[in-house]
Amino acid sequence: MNNTLRRTIKQLAIAAAVILAILTLNRYLPAQHNPLRPIDLNDPIGVATHYKLARIKSDTSLCYTLLDKAGIGYSPVGENAGNPTCPLERALVLDRSNFPYSVTPLRMTCSTMAALYIWEHDVVRPQAQTLLGSRIEEVLTYGSYSCRNIAGTNRLSEHGRANAIDIIGFRLEDGREIQVREQWREDSAEGAFLDEIHTGACRVFSVVLGPDYNADHADHFHFDMGNGALCS
Numbered sequence: 001m002n003n004t005l006r007r008t009i010k011q012l013a014i015a016a017a018v019i020l021a022i023l024t025l026n027r028y029l030p031a032q033h034n035p036l037r038p039i040d041l042n043d044p045i046g047v048a049t050h051y052k053l054a055r056i057k058s059d060t061s062l063c064y065t066l067l068d069k070a071g072i073g074y075s076p077v078g079e080n081a082g083n084p085t086c087p088l089e090r091a092l093v094l095d096r097s098n099f100p101y102s103v104t105p106l107r108m109t110c111s112t113m114a115a116l117y118i119w120e121h122d123v124v125r126p127q128a129q130t131l132l133g134s135r136i137e138e139v140l141t142y143g144s145y146s147c148r149n150i151a152g153t154n155r156l157s158e159h160g161r162a163n164a165i166d167i168i169g170f171r172l173e174d175g176r177e178i179q180v181r182e183q184w185r186e187d188s189a190e191g192a193f194l195d196e197i198h199t200g201a202c203r204v205f206s207v208v209l210g211p212d213y214n215a216d217h218a219d220h221f222h223f224d225m226g227n228g229a230l231c232s
């Protein structure tokens, strides 16, 4: 056997091994860790979740399909919503998700809505049950779309792109109210809950900011699906 043939056989064997490894991984790796498998909003959060959510930012029709499959209620924003600085042509109104929100209408991009659903479903609901022994009655929010700059800068906030939401706290079915301003870093079940849902949000959203980031966030968590990457 000459050297060229030997080299070709070796290259073919390596290629076959790589293909076999990919096929095996694709078959046995759980969907949430497998970047090759399509996202389902009811999947647990995994190592591939960020990557899959980034992909649906640019694929609106796939994103709508995912919202429909998960049973999220949404409607288009009105004709004249938004303004020239902060157009809203790609935003939706959130009509129904896992929990009601204290502010309506909540206008946000499809990928923000998808990320919010995952966070509610896979982080907030189970952590409320485990740490607080109660269900969530309402999520308290400052809102989502708002045409403004980032505080202290001349850069447009992700809120101006309907790509962000601010969470103040929660009202529970048992009557308790949990507030970021009051219970962040508190040595209590409520403090542990806020810690878990902040950490969980970082596994879903592109940017998560809370009281540890700066004084502007002393009383809320900011989540967005912009192009940044920050968890603080």
Ligand SMILES: [Zn+2]
Binding pocket: 159, 164, 165, 166, 221, 222, 223
């Ligand atoms: Zn914000």
